[in-house]
Amino acid sequence: MFILLQRVLPKHLLSRLVGWVANCEIGIIKDLFIRSIVAKYKVDLSEAEESDPAYYKSFNHFFARKLVDGARPISGSLCSPADGIISALGDIKDNQLVQAKGINYSLEKLLANNAVESFSKGSFITIYLAPKDYHRVHCPKNAKLISARYVPGNLFSVNQTTTEGVENLFADNERLVMEFESDAGKIAVIMVGALIVAAIQSAWNDETYQARNLNLESFDPPLQFKMGDELGQFQMGSTAIVLLEEKVEWKLSCNDPVKMGQALVT
16 A cells, blocks of 8 residues: 555655755744654764754754764775665676565666676665664765766655565666776765655755756766765665675675664675
């Protein structure tokens, strides 16, 4: 019923309306919204730069809050780009990635690009960000950003129920695809939008991407990022996917919690 309801709802309109409320700076509205989320999801504000909910000028300002220095130590040769739960990981086989048990989706469709040879024999990891999580996404390795594209699409929820019931979910939803070069080969980081996700904003742009508008960006010279540098932020929660050209041995398993900066490979 939840999936059926999503199919008939005007998802973009609903998400933009929620986005308007989330950007509202009227004290009584934004305070109620913020305190409700903090209470319901037990958000840990002790690690935020500003722990007082009343400090934030809007719900989105709160949701994309920064953390105090040192809250997320960076470790390993490849680190997690985000806080969340690992929903899938493994090798890319026959240009297919695992979405959920019995459901795969194509590499070409996810990247919105037919030039996928670099990742066709590599590895992937998918991290689901819950409402309580820190919602900025960071670079998993020292790398050079070559290109980015904001791809319009659907706005289905990305929770477990929908992930297990809607085929091609991550490849159909709106998403920001970032492609990098590193000393270990090519890397892609994909920020996937979802129902009620009002917007995605990259670290190199001052404004969020416009919904339903394809946006292609190339960088010459490439933008330099160190492992742990911020790539962008979600306004409301969603999913981050990392693709690697090389095959790796993951340290973690499906359903494991993970923090940004935590080492991902052995």
